[in-house]
Amino acid sequence: MEGPSLSAVCVIAFATVFVVLALLALVIHLATLAFPVRSPRTDPAVVAAIAVTVATPPAGAQVVQITEAK
Numbered sequence: 759m760e761g762p763s764l765s766a767v768c769v770i771a772f773a774t775v776f777v778v779l780a781l782l783a784l785v786i787h788l789a790t791l792a793f794p795v796r797s798p799r800t801d802p803a804v805v806a807a808i809a810v811t812v813a814t815p816p817a818g819a820q821v822v823q824i825t826e827a828k
Contacts, residue, residue, distance in 0.1 A: 762770075812824065 808824070
């Protein structure tokens with residue numbers, strides 16, 4: 759009695775992995791729709807640390823621009 763060929767097993771395994779990954783992607787997509795990312799609140803400690811750093815630049819340094827990265 760002969761079993762399935764190696765190429766058939768590989769195709770079935772590839773298709774199975776593809777389907778499982780597609781289902782996981784769908785679950786993750788639905789989870790991100792159900793629980794959207796909240797914008798982080800500004801931490802007063804971070805603001806104070808930036809203010810202290812900007813107020814005391816190293817010798818010869820100059821602060822040109824400060825922007826918030828998103």
